[in-house]
Amino acid sequence: MTTYSRLGEARTASSAQRLPSPRAPADLHSEVRWKSADAIVVEVTGEIDACTAPRLAATLAGHVRARPAALRVDLGEVGFLGSAGLQVLLKARRDAEAVGVHLVVDPGRSHAAVRALQLLGQLGTPAF
Template sequence: MSIDELVPTDELVSIDVTTSAAGVVVTVTGEVDACTAPSLQAAVDAAFDAPALTVDLDGVTFLDSAGLCVLARAHREASERGVRLRVLASGRAVVRPLQITGLWELLGVELVAPGAGSAA
């Protein structure tokens, strides 16, 4: 039995994608871990045809190394394709891992007020 069978991924994370002429906003709520990171990766990968991509992590309650890898890959892909990448964060569960790993600076993460998300 896999972990996915024990706890369905859709109960752990919600990923909403909003598209406009200005770009794509991927809004993530819940836990980003080894079980849910592939869903985030798929949403991010699908957004690289847009001129800009915002990954809104304001609602994330847990972020592990699998989620950090998704963000690092997004940075590399955005750089290669000339896509403007914004990453928004507010809570310690996201801010601290990004700071410890050095991704905070690499990604140029924008600190937003809790609940502000991509409205910032």
């Protein structure tokens, strides 16, 4: 049987043990830097993780559907590139190949992007 006093004690005890604050939501921006009939250059900045990967996937899918001869994804300002982001890039590559679009993923000076793409290559996946 639970009494009111026990509930009060439980509240006091649980409030003393505070949980850590959740991580701030990741931020991702993509912007078309160049667009012509033959090529599109998309600059991506921020973090590519499980929270932001769907936005990147939608952006890249839209550009692939436009069917330029070449689509360049500039990751030079990416601070984090997780497995969800790598999955998006791999799917974009498959989709681009299927419609004849040459996809180029440029890690630029982003240590996170360079390292993630190197690891992907070490796993036997062809580099971009």
